Amino acid sequence: MEIERNLGAQPLxxxxxxxxxxxxxxxxxSDEQLTHKLISRASKGRRLTDRSKxxxxxxxxxxxxxxxxxRQLFNY
Structure with a gap:
């Protein structure tokens, strides 16, 4: 079974x-290791790990x- 990775635009x-x-x-x-790329992926709906979310x-x-x-920023 393949997991869908692209989930569409997120509430974020x-x-x-x-x-x-x-x-x-x-x-x-943020004072954590956070990148512009991660924010971009999160906004576009690319599936992230719970830790990244x-x-x-x-x-x-x-x-x-x-x-x-x-749950207010992500719909998955």
Missing amino acids: AELLTKFELKAHDLVAA AKVVRAFNLATNQTFET
Whole structure:
């Protein structure tokens, strides 16, 4: 059985636009190993590991000063 890797645009992409954020803003806000490429892959719907999704969520929360959960940023 093959796992689908491309899952379409994620809620993260809409929220980045809503908050007027770029991938660089999340990378700059994070104190973890986070790359622009990872943010791009996350927004486009490329399947990420749970650990990578958690890094993106933490960075997004730091950049927006709000509290979002994984299920609010990713629909898989």
